[in-house]
Amino acid sequence: MLRATPKHPQSLADLLDPALMSRLSQLDVTSRKVFAGKMRGERKSKRRGESVEFAEHRPYTIGDDIRYIDWNIYGRLDRLFLKLFLADEDLSLGILIDTTASMDCGEPSKFHFAQQAAAAFAYIGLVNLNRVTLNAIGNIRAEENAADGDELRAITPLRNLRGRRRLADVERWMCALDPGGTGDFTDTARRIALSRTGRGVMLVISDFLYKDGYEQGLRYLSGRGFDLVLIQVLSPQEVDPIGTNAVAGDLRFRDAEDGEKCEVTLAAPLMKRYKAGLTAYCDQLREFCSRRDITMMAVQSDLPIDTLLLDYMRNRGVLR
């Protein structure tokens, strides 16, 4: 709940320890949907291609590659049929990490947790020759207009990374992320949806505490056919402010993002309503997701990252 102690990772090893990375190497991202890839990869495609897996036959037409004529059928039926095979294609794995100020809260930090999860998924994606695209919700101050103090620009995404050798890029991009400021989830989702970088698995890591709502953004993303996986990260202090001794008494809360103030007296009725409100909010998100076939899980930032990846994600079939 409260602003977290800044923890800037310098390398990927600061986010994921080597033992975990070695275990992650054996995992791959699965998708409940089959997407067409752009390049040959390690994944079956809807498209017919040059894999070893038979798909179907079709009549030969002029111009077809005669290497794929099924001569056994020609012998039996005296007609030319082409033997089509499923193509092996790569998977597009989009990772969208929330870098707004709200994520820079909690103990342990929600953002650090989100960084760890994003780095792990990026690593898995790269290792498995998936096309990994890293995106962030949030703005950074434009350097050229820093003096003005007002000019903000969106964080530049890192697109279409493939193969282990791009780990360095991921590391650099990830370590450069600095939580803070505001961000527009809907706008970011809209931009991603319009970028036509290819459909695939989209992992969104955020607390989803957006004052202007998360619904439209998720509609953008799910509408483009992404297999969405949402990880809602909340800090233990957000879940139980009193039990964690985070706050007490008569306080004036200031929103980390927009600076909005809210005066509260932490008495039992208010706490009861807050907890009920939080549960309802999470349930609403969960229901929204289930209605749109979106995989969603809510975790606390004090959850060990290996538990998330090796346990929760595998159980939910996101990783295998």
Added chain:
Amino acid sequence: MTWLTPGLAGVIAAIAVPLLVLLYFLKLRRREVEISSTLLWAKSIKDLQANAPFQKLRRNLLLFLQLLILALMLLALAQPQWSGAAGSGAASVIMIDRSASMATLDAQSESGESITRLERAKREAIAFVDRMPERSLLSSGGPGQAMVIAFDGDAEVIQPYTSNKALLRDRITNIRATDSPTSMTAAMQLAAPYVRPRNVEGQGLRPGDAIVMWSDGNVRDLDTVRLHPESLFDYHAVGRVGTHNVGITALRAERPFDDPERAQVFVALEHNGTDPIDVDVQLEIDGRVDGVQQIRLPGADPVNKQAGLGGVVFRLERSTSVLVRIVILTPDALAADNAADLVLPPSRRLRVALVGEDTLFLDAALSRLGLAQYDVMTPTQFMKKAKHGAIDDIDVAVLSAWRPDAEELDPSGGLPALARGGRYLIFGAIPPLPGVRALNIEGEPKPTFIITSQREHPVFRHSPIDELEIFKPIAFTASEQVRVLARSTDGPIVIEAMGGDVRAIVLGFDPAETTWVFRPTFPVFLAAAVRYLGELSDTGDELGETGLHPGETLSMILPRGAKSVRLTIPASPTSGAGKRDVSLELTPDGRVNFGPLRTGGLYELSWAGPAGPSDVERNGRAVRIIPANMTNRDETLIDVRDTVTLPTGAVTAQPAEATLTATRTWPWLLLGALVIVMLEWWIYNRRVYV
């Protein structure tokens, strides 16, 4: 419940309570905390504060406690007191009855201990003073003021108007009971400037200050309390209903005409109980017990308001002067009326001289009185004897239509000295005595008749002369120095006068000029008057009467040459005062005055110089014993009256129990506030969330 300073508390409450709530609204001391998002908090607060701005304050324990503290402090500031009756206005005249009946031991203290009615009255009055509004900067009425008047037969301003409660409490505490009767007249005279209706411009007559009276209600002259109909008269009755008391209500002694060696002492007893009661009455002579008699007094009749009345007669054979003391041995609630004293003078057969020209009727009556010596002489013979000093063997001289030309005898113009100074019964002449002056009226005097007479006076006790027609009255004036015994339509007609050692009863007519001489009351009057004058003591008292009474003033003439006069006041069991001596100044006419007497008992007047005939000599000083007995049936019948009747209406007693239980509660309220402050501090530090 009484509020001593409600105005101040109200004003401060009007300021402090909204201020405290406002401070809570402003929440000036809120700590600012940055959180991830106010999204859920704002929603929760909106739900909580849905329709009421004061929802912010709901279940805020600290604010609740602070409001509670503030409320307690404000209540303390208003100085509440638990009591039955409120303090009555800005100015009150506190009247406390300190008469004899108030010494009755039938009241109760807060702890249930038996105390006298006066003690109880004082405690209630002090509680009343405590409840008076305090001085306050903001209240328009100012502090409550009170003056204290203690009254019995007389009245005394114990404390003039003040708002100093400590002073009032001190003065009230020092009020002592007396053995005097009860009278409101003097008290009302003292209070009159404050309590009588005031003429306020534009409003007409407005009520004066309130009267708050503590008494047992045995006040005879409440009709003197002239108040505005709207005036507040608070009556607080003290004492318990149904307390029984037996007391001596009359005491007198007589020596029979024919056998003056013997004496009879008559004691009248009364009691207020409804059941008959056996009473032991003891006679003491010169301090030694001479006899005890038991008498059964009947029960009082409350319906007809008649007390249980009885009498005892002691017979004794004493020719000398003795001190007689009657004591009721049966214990009761009031001790002051259980004893009475009288001085029985020595036996004496009177020597009477009748002086006059035409003394037919007087001679006929006097010659049959059985006197020790009876002489009839003409004025010439009398004057001749007087010139030779041969009349000092006459106890009483009866002058018929003649008065001596005394200027030849006495340059001061008095009557000739007889035995013991001179006792005269004068018919149809006005003697040269102080305060009496004959009027010269031309022509024949007009017939008149007597309209009033003092029937309680010994000379008229058995022979009333009301409506007696007088054909030739003598007109004269009488000043306050003389006692008027009867009045005619034209003025005083029978007086009792004195000058120097002379005592005289003067009738302004000749009995031969009336029809009186044919009535049986005439010889009765003559006998009573001769006896009265002859046996009149030097104190001016009739033989065997109870002498002075508490509440009266001691005033008597001492023999010529008396000096260094001292009065020994007896110890008073009622007030607790001890025996003490006071020096008295002699007036130019040889009189000493002291009073009013507060205590019953034997007063001893002593002086250096010659003793009178009835005085004794002790240690070279002349001593005169003067008994002062309560003998007052109004004080003996100690029933408590719940209602007293004023000219403006009946006043019912305030409940006395409630008034005494007035207790200050503000210290407890402050203590409560302190406890809550500590509780709040503890909650604040322990972060106890509710």
